[in-house]
Every structure is written in structure tokens, then in C-alpha cells.
Amino acid sequence: MTQETISREVVVGIEQGLHARPADLLAREARKWQSRIELVADRQRADGKSILELLTLAAEAGTRLVVEATGPDAREAVDAIGGLFDRNFSELNSHT
Amino acid sequence: MLKLQGIAVSPGVTIGEALVLDSEGFRIPRRFVERSAVDTELERLKNAVAETAVEIERNRDAVRAELGEQYAAIFQAHLAMLHDDRLQEELTSAVRDKNWWPEYAVSRTLRRYAKVFQSLDNHISQRAHDIYDIEKSLLRNLLGQRRETLAAISQPVIVLAHNLTPSETANLDRRFVKGFVTELGGPGSHTAIVAEGLEIPAVVGLGPFLADVSGGEPVILDGHQGVVILQPDEETIARYRLEVEAARTVAAKLDTLRDVPAETLDGVRIQLTGNIEFPSEAEQCLSRGCDGIGLYRTEFLYLTSKREPTEEDHFAAYSAVVTAMQGKPVVIRTLDLGADKMLTERTPEEERNPCLGLRSIRLSLRQLPMFRTQLRAILRASALGDVRVLFPLVSTLVELRQARLVLADVMEDLAEHGIAFNPKMPVGMMVETPAAVMMLDAFIKEVDFVSIGTNDLIQYTLAVDRGNKEVADLYNACDPAVLRLLSRSLDVAREAGVPANVCGQMSGSVMYTQLLLGLGLRQLSVPASAIPEVKQACRSVSVAECREIAERSLQMDSAREVKAFLRDQMRRRLSETVV
Structure with missing residues (x-):
């Protein structure tokens, strides 16, 4: 079993920042993976699977974050989470 | 240890266990499980x-x-x-x-x-x-x-809350509450008045702090300085314990004033009466040697239950106070609330400015059956002792006449049914709007006494909401505009030979005693807790000196100057005896 750490940078594109709904979506996505997933801001790390911790990042629009995953499915996890940011959490608007 | 500064609204120092209330009145003690x-x-x-x-x-x-x-x-x-x-x-x-x-x-x-x-x-x-x-x-x-609510407290606590509603404070088991601390509120807020009535320290307007404290933790409440200390260390607790002890000694000293009159050094007798909110406070006023009840606020009757109080509810409360006072005067003020505060009322539409809205005498004149019920009970109580009725927030002559008309009508009704009351019951009005002051020469011919409510008078004169933190510093009893209105009111009353008293926070603070006596005031109505101190202040000054102080104050043109001057005078004359 590999314990590889994969990371990539993302930018918060959502106008209101990483607020409750995108944080929820992110945590749900993160929980699909076995790897430990963290989001790293300037001075702070948050457990990607915990909405409460993600919110404490208070990441506003334009904030640069690093998605970091460690574990057997690290690469897929980072791709999936990175994808959320790339699509600007468009899933959130799908039912309106 | 976390030291927070708020607004001091009721004096005293206490150390106790926190009881944290959220908006639904839960209390969460620190408790452990087996x-x-x-x-x-x-x-x-x-x-x-x-x-x-x-x-x-x-x-x-x-x-x-x-x-x-x-x-x-x-x-x-x-x-x-x-x-x-x-x-x-x-x-x-x-x-x-x-x-x-x-x-x-x-x-x-x-x-x-x-x-x-x-x-x-x-x-x-x-x-x-x-x-x-x-x-x-x-x-x-x-x-x-x-679920444990406020009504079910069984040991002494300091109540910490976002804001206390009148009905919450009214339902408190008062034996166990040692102090109040709230995030909202200002001087004159309901919490302040109730705390004063209960004679327990209170600090309000602290801003958000409830997230920093959990139930059961020790809290120090300093109602003199407006300071609240969360999670205090041992040293701080010890220091405050000494202060609590010292306060007890001073209180014991002031206790000896009980049986002496409030009389100045040059022999002028001052009528010193108590302000009360609950009937039980009458006893507290008496035990401190007061000359009567100068302001009996009746709002609690309307706030403790969801239904409108019956005539018997009113009468039970009033007769308890009148009987306790054993022939001393009791001034009962009719409802002084806004429609927005009442549990039983539905405001027809949202009022943008409740302070300038449908409240007090305006509301009573609009809700005649409710007003008549209260007046009937007051009249019935007048058969038991020296009862006087006081109408709040009168701003036009028409209102005063209407209120008197309703009173006369209720009297007639009682007489018809052979129910006893005092047909000569004195009728007074609150002077608490600039309009009432400007028209006082006309009002004074139609009342038996006036009571100057400084809290509202200051608020309406200076256009300041004292509950609003942004402008609360503009709320100042020393403002020259306020002093002139007071001076004018007392002059008009004296010339007409109509008794005038001042109730409100100003009369209860010894800083203003000399000024008020100097302006010609001979009746002060103060919270029960302030009776000994104010009495001592009256006994330490002469009217002649007070007149000079008042005259000089009236010539000053800023609140700051007046305040500094009065504070200095107070220190000079009262230092050994009171402070």
C-alpha cells in the first residue's frame, strides 16, 4: 500500500467564499476517499472531511488553497476535489 | 481569566456560579456523570x-x-x-x-x-x-x-444572558439570583430596573461574550465598575472577597440611618421616598426608613402573564403595598409600557419608533377597558391608605383631561355600587417630555403633584436612545439643556405651590443630590438600595451651599464641565460620610 502524498493548488472562485454549502459538498466528496485529505491555507490546515473545520478556514473568493491527500487513493482524491474548484462548485446550482 | 467591560447599571459586587441562558432560557450547569x-x-x-x-x-x-x-x-x-x-x-x-x-x-x-x-x-x-x-x-x-428553566433555580447563581426579557426577569426565582449580566441593554433597560429593584448588581451591554463561558464556572460581577471577570484566578477572587466584606461593613453603617430623617444641616426636611416595581420591595424601602413610595411601577402586572391582569390581580398587588406602608403615601403610576412590550397586545402594525409611538398614557387612553380596570383597582386601594395616582408620558393637556375624565367616570361607577374609595385621591402627572416642561404652567393648574422622570426627559430632550451603544455617551444627565428644563419645572411647581419630586436614576445618585436640592427640589424618589446613601447625602449638606452649586452649574455650557464640577463637589462634601 502506497502512502504517497499528492497536492495541488486551487483558488476559491465562489463569490461568497467557501461558505456552508460548498464546504458541505467538499466534505462529502472528501469522505468518498480513503486517503487523509487536508486543505491548507496560509497559516491553517483543515480536515477536508469536516465541514466545521473547512469553515474555520474562512476562505474568501480569490483565496489560494492547497489540497493535500495522503493514502492509497491520494491522486484520485486530489483530482476529484480539485475538480470541484475547477468547476467552481457548479453542482450547487444544478437544482435551481 | 477574562476581564470584560460593560455598562454598570446596578451597584454591588458579587462572586458566584454562572448560569448561562440562551434565548430559550435553558440553563446548562457543569455537571459530571458517574x-x-x-x-x-x-x-x-x-x-x-x-x-x-x-x-x-x-x-x-x-x-x-x-x-x-x-x-x-x-x-x-x-x-x-x-x-x-x-x-x-x-x-x-x-x-x-x-x-x-x-x-x-x-x-x-x-x-x-x-x-x-x-x-x-x-x-x-x-x-x-x-x-x-x-x-x-x-x-x-x-x-x-x-429541561431546567429559570423558574427552577435552586441555588445561588449569577445569570448571564444575551438579553433578559421582562417576562423572564419577572418569572425568576429571585431568592437565588445574585446578579445579572447581559450582552445587550443599556442604563434604563428592563434588566437594569429589575436588578435595581432586587438590589443585586448588574452589568449590561457587554457585547458578545456568552461563547466564552459555560454554566457552573465562577464569575465575578462588579456592578460599580461595570466589570465582569470570567474564569477568575485565585488572587482576583481573594481580592474581590475583601471588597464584598467591606461593602457589608458600609451597609451595616448605613443601616444605622434607618430611624433618622432626611434633613439637611440647615434643618430643611427632604421627603425621601422609594421607587418599587414589585410589592415585596415596599418592605425593603420601609426597613431603610423611607417616607413613602414615590413611584410604584405597575408594568410587571402586565408582563408576568399572557393574559391581561384582572382587577383582582391589580388590587391584590396594590393593597399589599398600601397596607405595608402603614399610612405613608404610595404613588401608583398607571401602565408605562409600549404596545410592543406587552404580551397581551398585538401591535396593529410594526412601529418604527416605539419610544415615540403608542405607549404609556397614549396606550391606556386607546385601551379604555384595560385602563378602567387598573383605575378601579387603584381607587379601591385608595380606601386603605394614602394612595395617589400618576399618569406617565403626558405630552398634551388633552391627554391629561381625558385621563382625568376616565378617572371621574370610574369613580362615579364605584360610588354607584357602594364601593369604598377616596374621592379626593391626589392626581399627578409625569413630566418627562420637553413639551410637558414648556407647558407646565398650564398643566400645573390641573394636577395635585408632578413627578419629573429624568430618564425619559433626558432621552427625549437630547434625542438619544440610551439603549443604543453608538450614541449612549450622549445620554447625559449633566447636559445644560436638561438642567435648564429641570430648573424651569421646579420653579413653575414652586410658584404654583404644587409638590414636585424627581424619580429616575438622577435622584438615586448622590452625585446629583446637591444640585437637585439647590434647584429647589424637596422630594426625591429613589431605588430602595439608594435610600441610606441619599439620606446620608441630604444630611451632609446645607441648602444654602446647594443653591450656590446649582447656580454655578446652570451657568456652565457643557455636560462635561458640569459633571466634573458636581463630582468634585460631591467628593468634597460627602467623602468622609458616604464614599
Whole structure:
């Protein structure tokens, strides 16, 4: 079993920042993976699977974050989470 | 240790256990569970989480059906927060490893998150409300029927709350409350008045702090300085203990003033009466040697229950006070509330400016059956002793005449039914608007006495809401405009030979005693707790000196100058005896 750490940078594109709904979506996505997933801001790390911790990042629009995953499915996890940011959490608007 | 500064509204120092109230009046004590009960308690926690989840889902579905998916999403986020693995681990470990009572674990843990959110300076700080919502819901489910409310306190506590509503304070078991601390409020807020009436220290307007404290923790409340200390260290507690002791000694000294009159050094007798809110306070005033009750606020009758008080409710309260006072005067003020504050009233439409809206005598004249009920009870009580009636917030002659007309009508009614009352019961009005002062020469011909309510007079004169932190510093009894209105009112009353008194915070503070006596005031109505101090102040000054002080104050053109001058005069003359 590999314990590889994969990371990539993302930018918060959502106008209101990483607020409750995108944080929820992110945590749900993160929980699909076995790897430990963290989001790293300037001075702070948050457990990607915990909405409460993600919110404490208070990441506003334009904030640069690093998605970091460690574990057997690290690469897929980072791709999936990175994808959320790339699509600007468009899933959130799908039912309106 | 965390030291917070608020607004001091009721003096005294106390050290006690915190009772934290949220907006629904829950109290969460720091309590531990027996090791053997840990499994049962964990099960209870699990059930509460499950029930809370069901509640949130129900809300989500209801909102989704009504407003659509986007609005429902916030409840989805609540669910995610509730089910957050970290949160659940923390809660479980608090109960299992630290043996915390689940209620306490919930309150502590969620408040910690709320505090983190509050400290963020962007819109996420509003997520704190979501956390409080979840906390509330969890607590409701945990406590279930065993929910402990304010009415069920059984040991001494200091009540810490966001804001205390009049009905909450009225329902308190007062034997156990040693002090109040609130995030909102200002001088003259309901909490301030009740605390003063109960003679317990209170600090209000502290701003958000409830996230920093949990029930059961020691708290120091300094009602003189407006300071609240959370999680105090041993040294601080010891220092304050000494202060509590010293205060007891001073109180014992002031106690000796009970049987001496409030008389100045040059032999002028001052009528010193008490302000009360609850009938039980009459006894406190008497035991401190007062000359009567100068202001009996009757609002509590309207605030303690959801139904309108009956004539018998009124009469029971009034007759208790009148009987206790044994022939000394009792001034009963009719309802002085805004429609917005009353549980029984439905305001026809939202009032944008309740202070300038339908309240006090205006409301009474609009709700005649309610007004007549109160007047009947006051008249019936007048057969038992020296009762006088006082109409609040009169701003036009028409209002005064209308009120007197209703009173005459009720008298006629009682006479017809052979019910005893005093047909010569004195009728007075509050002078608390600039309009009343400007027209006082006309009013004075139609009343038997006037009572100057400085709290409202200052507020209406200076156009300042004393509950509004942004402008509260403009609220100043020393403002030259206020002094001129006071001076004018007292002159008009004296010339007409009509007794005048001053109630409100100004009369209860010894800083103003010399000024007020100098302006010609001979009747002061003060909170029971202030009677000994004010009496001592009256006994330490001469009217001749007071006149000079008043004259000089009236020539000053800024509140700051007046305040500094009065403070200096007070220190000079009263230092050995009072302070």
C-alpha cells in the first residue's frame, strides 16, 4: 500500500467564499476517499472531511488553497476535489 | 481569566456560579456523570443527535416545499455540521473520557466552534448562528421534559444572558439570583430596573461574550465598575472577597440611618421616598426608613402573564403595598409600557419608533377597558391608605383631561355600587417630555403633584436612545439643556405651590443630590438600595451651599464641565460620610 502524498493548488472562485454549502459538498466528496485529505491555507490546515473545520478556514473568493491527500487513493482524491474548484462548485446550482 | 467591560447599571459586587441562558432560557450547569452511567449517557447523546437530525430534515423538507432547494440547502449544511465526524468524536470523548454531562459537553464543544466562527472577520462569522441553532436543538432533545428553566433555580447563581426579557426577569426565582449580566441593554433597560429593584448588581451591554463561558464556572460581577471577570484566578477572587466584606461593613453603617430623617444641616426636611416595581420591595424601602413610595411601577402586572391582569390581580398587588406602608403615601403610576412590550397586545402594525409611538398614557387612553380596570383597582386601594395616582408620558393637556375624565367616570361607577374609595385621591402627572416642561404652567393648574422622570426627559430632550451603544455617551444627565428644563419645572411647581419630586436614576445618585436640592427640589424618589446613601447625602449638606452649586452649574455650557464640577463637589462634601 502506497502512502504517497499528492497536492495541488486551487483558488476559491465562489463569490461568497467557501461558505456552508460548498464546504458541505467538499466534505462529502472528501469522505468518498480513503486517503487523509487536508486543505491548507496560509497559516491553517483543515480536515477536508469536516465541514466545521473547512469553515474555520474562512476562505474568501480569490483565496489560494492547497489540497493535500495522503493514502492509497491520494491522486484520485486530489483530482476529484480539485475538480470541484475547477468547476467552481457548479453542482450547487444544478437544482435551481 | 477574562476581564470584560460593560455598562454598570446596578451597584454591588458579587462572586458566584454562572448560569448561562440562551434565548430559550435553558440553563446548562457543569455537571459530571458517574463512570457507571457513561454508557447510558452516551446512548442519550446518540438519541439526541438522531432526534436533532430528524428535526433538521423536517425543517429542510418544509422549506424546500415552500421556498425551493436553494433555501433548503442551509439545513443540509446544518445536517452536515451535526454529523461532522470530528464533532461527534469530540462529544463522545468528552462524555466517555472526561465524564462530562452530555448537556455540558454539547454546550462547551459547540460554543467553542461558534466562538471560532465569530472571530472570523468575514461573512462566515454568521455561521455561528447555525452552531447555536444546532446547540439549542441538541439541548432541547437532551433535556426533554427535564429541561431546567429559570423558574427552577435552586441555588445561588449569577445569570448571564444575551438579553433578559421582562417576562423572564419577572418569572425568576429571585431568592437565588445574585446578579445579572447581559450582552445587550443599556442604563434604563428592563434588566437594569429589575436588578435595581432586587438590589443585586448588574452589568449590561457587554457585547458578545456568552461563547466564552459555560454554566457552573465562577464569575465575578462588579456592578460599580461595570466589570465582569470570567474564569477568575485565585488572587482576583481573594481580592474581590475583601471588597464584598467591606461593602457589608458600609451597609451595616448605613443601616444605622434607618430611624433618622432626611434633613439637611440647615434643618430643611427632604421627603425621601422609594421607587418599587414589585410589592415585596415596599418592605425593603420601609426597613431603610423611607417616607413613602414615590413611584410604584405597575408594568410587571402586565408582563408576568399572557393574559391581561384582572382587577383582582391589580388590587391584590396594590393593597399589599398600601397596607405595608402603614399610612405613608404610595404613588401608583398607571401602565408605562409600549404596545410592543406587552404580551397581551398585538401591535396593529410594526412601529418604527416605539419610544415615540403608542405607549404609556397614549396606550391606556386607546385601551379604555384595560385602563378602567387598573383605575378601579387603584381607587379601591385608595380606601386603605394614602394612595395617589400618576399618569406617565403626558405630552398634551388633552391627554391629561381625558385621563382625568376616565378617572371621574370610574369613580362615579364605584360610588354607584357602594364601593369604598377616596374621592379626593391626589392626581399627578409625569413630566418627562420637553413639551410637558414648556407647558407646565398650564398643566400645573390641573394636577395635585408632578413627578419629573429624568430618564425619559433626558432621552427625549437630547434625542438619544440610551439603549443604543453608538450614541449612549450622549445620554447625559449633566447636559445644560436638561438642567435648564429641570430648573424651569421646579420653579413653575414652586410658584404654583404644587409638590414636585424627581424619580429616575438622577435622584438615586448622590452625585446629583446637591444640585437637585439647590434647584429647589424637596422630594426625591429613589431605588430602595439608594435610600441610606441619599439620606446620608441630604444630611451632609446645607441648602444654602446647594443653591450656590446649582447656580454655578446652570451657568456652565457643557455636560462635561458640569459633571466634573458636581463630582468634585460631591467628593468634597460627602467623602468622609458616604464614599
